[in-house]
Amino acid sequence: MAERVRVAVVDDHELVSLAMGELIGSRDELEFAGSAPSVRELLARGIRAELVVLDLNLRDGSRPSENVEALRARGAEVVVLTSAENPFLVREVSRSGVLGIVRKSAPPREVLDCIAAIARGEPVPTTEWAIAVDSDPALRSAPLTVREREVLALYATGLGAKSVARRLGVTENTIADHIRRIRTVYAQLSRPANTKVELYQRGLEDGFLPPPVS
Amino acid sequence: MSVPTTDAHASELRALRLLTATLAITTLVASIGATLATGGADAAAATAGYRVALVAAITAPLVAGAVARWAGIRMLRLLNAAAVVAFAALLLAFLLLELPTLGRPAPVPWFLTVTAVPVTAALVAWGRAGAWATLGGMSALLQAIRFVARSDAQDAVANDVFTFFAAASVVLLVGRFLRASRDFDRATLAASETAARQAEEEARSAASERLQLLVHDELLSTLSLAARVGPSLRAAVARQATRARRLLRELPAAPGMPSTVDSAAFATRVADAVAEEAPDTRLELDTDARRAVPLDAEAAEALLGAVRQALANSAAHAGPGAHRTLSLRHDETGVRIVLGDDGVGFARDDVSPARMGIAASIEGRMRTLPGGDAVIDSLPGAGTTVTLAWRPASAGLRVEDADTAGAVLAGDDAIPSTAGYLVAVALMLLAQLGLAVLAAGRAGESWQAGLALSGIVLGFVALGTPRHGIPTPRRTVLVAGCVLATAAVIVLPVERDATRYGDVWFIAALAFVLLVLAMRGRPRAAMIVAAGVAIVAVVSMAAQRNDPADVVAATTRMLAIVGIGAGFSIGTERVRSRTLALRHDELAAVREASFTAAERRELRGRTAELERLIGGVLERLEGAEPLSLATRRECAMLEGRLRDGYRAGRLARQPLVDAAMAARGRGVDVALFDDPEERAFSEPELDAIATWLADRLDEIAEGRFTGRILPAGRRAAASAATDDIVAEFPLPHA
Numbered sequence: 001m002a003e004r005v006r007v008a009v010v011d012d013h014e015l016v017s018l019a020m021g022e023l024i025g026s027r028d029e030l031e032f033a034g035s036a037p038s039v040r041e042l043l044a045r046g047i048r049a050e051l052v053v054l055d056l057n058l059r060d061g062s063r064p065s066e067n068v069e070a071l072r073a074r075g076a077e078v079v080v081l082t083s084a085e086n087p088f089l090v091r092e093v094s095r096s097g098v099l100g101i102v103r104k105s106a107p108p109r110e111v112l113d114c115i116a117a118i119a120r121g122e123p124v125p126t127t128e129w130a131i132a133v134d135s136d137p138a139l140r141s142a143p144l145t146v147r148e149r150e151v152l153a154l155y156a157t158g159l160g161a162k163s164v165a166r167r168l169g170v171t172e173n174t175i176a177d178h179i180r181r182i183r184t185v186y187a188q189l190s191r192p193a194n195t196k197v198e199l200y201q202r203g204l205e206d207g208f209l210p211p212p213v214s
Numbered sequence: 215m216s217v218p219t220t221d222a223h224a225s226e227l228r229a230l231r232l233l234t235a236t237l238a239i240t241t242l243v244a245s246i247g248a249t250l251a252t253g254g255a256d257a258a259a260a261t262a263g264y265r266v267a268l269v270a271a272i273t274a275p276l277v278a279g280a281v282a283r284w285a286g287i288r289m290l291r292l293l294n295a296a297a298v299v300a301f302a303a304l305l306l307a308f309l310l311l312e313l314p315t316l317g318r319p320a321p322v323p324w325f326l327t328v329t330a331v332p333v334t335a336a337l338v339a340w341g342r343a344g345a346w347a348t349l350g351g352m353s354a355l356l357q358a359i360r361f362v363a364r365s366d367a368q369d370a371v372a373n374d375v376f377t378f379f380a381a382a383s384v385v386l387l388v389g390r391f392l393r394a395s396r397d398f399d400r401a402t403l404a405a406s407e408t409a410a411r412q413a414e415e416e417a418r419s420a421a422s423e424r425l426q427l428l429v430h431d432e433l434l435s436t437l438s439l440a441a442r443v444g445p446s447l448r449a450a451v452a453r454q455a456t457r458a459r460r461l462l463r464e465l466p467a468a469p470g471m472p473s474t475v476d477s478a479a480f481a482t483r484v485a486d487a488v489a490e491e492a493p494d495t496r497l498e499l500d501t502d503a504r505r506a507v508p509l510d511a512e513a514a515e516a517l518l519g520a521v522r523q524a525l526a527n528s529a530a531h532a533g534p535g536a537h538r539t540l541s542l543r544h545d546e547t548g549v550r551i552v553l554g555d556d557g558v559g560f561a562r563d564d565v566s567p568a569r570m571g572i573a574a575s576i577e578g579r580m581r582t583l584p585g586g587d588a589v590i591d592s593l594p595g596a597g598t599t600v601t602l603a604w605r606p607a608s609a610g611l612r613v614e615d616a617d618t619a620g621a622v623l624a625g626d627d628a629i630p631s632t633a634g635y636l637v638a639v640a641l642m643l644l645a646q647l648g649l650a651v652l653a654a655g656r657a658g659e660s661w662q663a664g665l666a667l668s669g670i671v672l673g674f675v676a677l678g679t680p681r682h683g684i685p686t687p688r689r690t691v692l693v694a695g696c697v698l699a700t701a702a703v704i705v706l707p708v709e710r711d712a713t714r715y716g717d718v719w720f721i722a723a724l725a726f727v728l729l730v731l732a733m734r735g736r737p738r739a740a741m742i743v744a745a746g747v748a749i750v751a752v753v754s755m756a757a758q759r760n761d762p763a764d765v766v767a768a769t770t771r772m773l774a775i776v777g778i779g780a781g782f783s784i785g786t787e788r789v790r791s792r793t794l795a796l797r798h799d800e801l802a803a804v805r806e807a808s809f810t811a812a813e814r815r816e817l818r819g820r821t822a823e824l825e826r827l828i829g830g831v832l833e834r835l836e837g838a839e840p841l842s843l844a845t846r847r848e849c850a851m852l853e854g855r856l857r858d859g860y861r862a863g864r865l866a867r868q869p870l871v872d873a874a875m876a877a878r879g880r881g882v883d884v885a886l887f888d889d890p891e892e893r894a895f896s897e898p899e900l901d902a903i904a905t906w907l908a909d910r911l912d913e914i915a916e917g918r919f920t921g922r923i924l925p926a927g928r929r930a931a932a933s934a935a936t937d938d939i940v941a942e943f944p945l946p947h948a
Contacts, residue, residue: 013435015454019443059431063579083434083857087889105438105853107883127885127920135889135925153928158885158920158935167940 004028005119008049009035010042010067011081012059016104020053020081023112030119039067049076051119056082056089056101064089068096079118081111082128090132095187100124101132125179130155133186142185151178222403223287229395230290230338231282232785233388237297237334238279240778245272247770248325261315267300267307268325274300275331295339298348301332305355313362320363324767327356327373330778333381334388342389349381371652372719375645379726380775386638387733387779391786402800409801410808417812425820428465429856432458433828437853440835441846448840455835462824462832466817475514477506477544483518484542484551491525495553498541505546508802513604516583517549520576524553524600527576532557532598548585548605556597576600632679639674642726646670649719662703666720669700673727677734684735693731694743697724701747704754704765721751721768725775735787737780744776828852851878863888864900865907865921873908882914887922895923895931903932906943910934 007030009020017035024032033049036042038060042052052071056064068078079100080093090101099118102111103126114124133139134156144152147168154164165172260268278285278293285293305326313320329352336348353374360370436458440451475483481499488495509517521540528538536557543550580588585605592598650663673696676689685693704718724747732740751769755762831848835841855875858866865886874884886907895903907921911934920935930942 013432013454015439015443015447015450016435018447018450019439022444022446057430083430083438103885104435105441105850105857105883108442131887131889131922140927154940157922157933157940158918159940160937163938163940 004031005051006031006033006049007051007053007115007119008033008042008047008076009053010037010039010058011035011053011055012037013055016055016081023108024053024115027112027116030116038062039070043070043074051115052076052078053115054078054080054098056080056093064093065096068093068098072097077118077121079115079124087132087135090128091136094129094133094183095189097187100126101129102126103128122176123180123183125155125161125183127155127158133182136186138189139186142189144182144185148178148182148185151175152182155179223399224402225395225398226392227287227290229392230287231285232782233334233338233392234275234282234285234290234294235279236778236781236785237275237294237331237338238282239781240328240334240774241272241275241279241331243770243774243777244325244328244331247767247774248323248328250766250770261311264304264307264312267304271297271300271304271325275335278335291339294335297335298332298339301335302351302355305352305359309355309359309362313359316363318364319366322356322359322363322365322370324373326359327377328774329353329356329377330381330384330775334384337385337388337392341392342385345385345389349378349385352381353378372649372722375649376719376722376725376771379642379645380771382638383726383729384778386634388782391782406801406804409805413805413808414812417809418816420809421813421816421820424465425817425824426860428458428461429824430860432461433824434853434856436832436835437828437849437856440841441849441853445840448838451841452836452838455832459829459832459836462821465821466814474508474510476508477501477503480509480514480517480544480549481542483514484521484540487518487522487525488540491522492529492538495525495528495538495540498539500542501544502546506544507546507548507606509544509549509604510606513549513583513586516579516586517551517602517604520579520588520602521551521553523576523579524602528553528555528557528598528600531560536597548603550604551602552599553602554597554599559592559594559596559598561592561594576602580604632681635680642723643667643671643674646719646723649723653719662706663720665706666700666703666723669696669703670720670723670727672696673700673724674730677727677730680734685731690731690736690739693727694739694746697727697743698746698750700724701750704751705757718751718764718768721747721765722771722775725772728772728776729779732776732779732783735783737783740776741780744773748773827855847879847881850881851875854878854884858886861888862886863923864895865904865923867900867904869908870904870911870921873911877911877914877919880914881916882911883918884911885918885920887920889923889925893923893926893931899931903943907932907934910941 007024009017009024009032011017011020021032021035024030034042034045034047036045036047038058039054039062040060054064054067054071058067064080068080071078078093078098079102080098081102081104082090083104093101099121100114100123102114102124104111114126117124130152134152150168151164154167155161159167161172161175165175168175274293274297278290278297281293282290308323308326329349332352333345333349337345340347356374356377360374432454436451436454439447440455443451478501481501485497485499488497525538525540528536532538532555536555538553538555538557540551540553577588577590580586580602583604587603589601590598591601646667650667653663673693676692676696677685678689682689700720701724704721725744728740728744728747731743748769751765755765831845831852834845835849855871855878858871858874862870865888870886874886877884903923911919911921914936918937921932922934923932924930924942929945931945932943934941934943
């Protein structure tokens, strides 16, 4: 049997942490590693996890992107939980390398599927994410192809991956490739790559290129 | 609703009180001077009627001055009007009762010619028009007295020219000061009303923000989880519901003005941050506590956080030996902090993500702060400059008010324009030239009069024009030199007619040079020089054959005029600083009162509304019984409705609100989005979109539904999607 992925929860509501813990524990491939009311606290308690379910807007004064960076620096992937936050915060974390953004009030099964997919290393393009990115005026000047814009716009209407693939007459894998590229381009919006060398550096940073072998 | 305001006439009242008190002192000095000059002869020779009038004319301004501190504007006007009437009665009593008993030429008591007293009183009583009319009336009466008394022409001219110019100066200078006080009151009132309105608006948005925070932090989580968690978490749901309800109840009871940080405290905290993060940084502080806008606590925290990050970043990356300077400016426009170093710098697109993350975090932190901004400039080898700025949302308005009010009271307007000033000085010099010619013609030694006149002209030249502002110490010494040298003309051995007042005319004329010096902001220097002139004049009585009475009269006039000017200048400065300080406090009080009242009102109304909407379900969640399917559905419906308050934006309208509630009641997961990058739609268009979305929603029995206003540049206006199907609402025709 494959090793289970350890998932921790960072949320300052006891109820959310308990519910998420229960949900995570219900899947065989996931293991609930524990919870904390803040990222600082999680790290201080020494809770080790490969994936962290992070509340977007914690009340400890921390910024979402700082939280994501701190967790990723410890080697954990991040999935963000939102209530009804303003799109600016959602965009901020979208640029900081989270693998998924999911609404707390989405049906539990959907939340769990999202966590499980991300635990397998698959980025999950939720409607929440797609809408925040699609409506970002900064995206207008981004180097996206017509097809990529089409994929993003369809996702942002609320269609699921299957339906988007069907409507465009391509496979779900192709859609996943498009999404991956949209994510990369979006993350690059705050990190310009003007030369080939810089493009290479960005590629390295995003894990698209293998690191140079010494 | 009534807007609390500051006292609408505070500075005008203070100015009128100051004038009335100054007038009393002047009257006292003038009457003592008159008694000294004549040895009390005026009163001794008087008829009963004239004596009564004289006592009344001296008493009226003294009484007014004595009670000024406690009198209101109306009372001050009345008291000063009485002083004017008493002075006019004195002139009439002399003309009609006293003069007929005297031989010719009859001596005219000097006190009758001090027209500046009734003219100033008239200014307080009736304003500038009244003052000019009084000056005209009093001058005419005086000339009638001179005519009937057959006064000596030169004495009369020398005296009356002086008194006329003294009174005219008073009308010009004091009139402007009074107008400035009224302008300041108006500006203060406007600022106070604006502050109250702004505070109310801020309170409404602060209330809304606090409520949204509560809804967001507590209620959404409570409802969304209650709708879906299993029985094992029933106790946790109850605890969360109890907590949410308590916070909701407590919200209106604890409203609070967002606390502010004053400029000194903020500067100290910036200095602390420097000491902790990068102590080798040179610190330049430029804060003006009187003008600095209040910095709200949230802005102060964001700025300090960004400053610390920028300092730490510079300390870590600028390289050894780099010089660092942090400058802080906190004034009426807001806060500006610039941290510059001459270290290694970086190219924005060629740094480690960690370091870029810090830059992005500084920018992000400042840009999400209302009124905040951050700019990071860096080039490899050319150092890094981080600029953090914060402006209050309403900076423009407040600064403008403060400037208008501050400028008029600071005396910018109390000094006549350059052209007006030059005309007044020219007229005064022309009159002095006439006196000089008269004196020279009679005494036969024109060089003395010419010397004195030249000294006066040089004094005015040394003063410069109003544009020069407060005279520099050098200029002040120059003016003092001119004045004292001119005064020294009095001790020169010269043939004089010792019985005539006109010979020492220039001693009184010097008063105008010193008056201007005092009004320009050097009152103490003017008084010291005036005392010097007085000493020279007294010495001259021993050295020369000058008539002591004439010298004393001229010197007293000079001292009185300079005294008025100096007292007035010092008083103006005090009124100004006290008014500015009071205004600052009053505005703060007005803001706080308006804010607290408006926030409490807003919070009460909105929490009551929220309590009506979700109070019932929260109460059930607080209990211990298992949650029924109906209660769970209700939770889902209410959670969605509250969530729409954030993300649905313009879509939160009927019939969509009801349709979404009904759909959530059926178990549909409804999400509505209208992101703030607004695409403009008219109200009917929005109604049409909401109706179309409601119709789509009504068709759905289960699953997901996403309704969204599409960003600008799309073919359609809105979209409605389930998992499989998407429909678009065409763009309304323009």
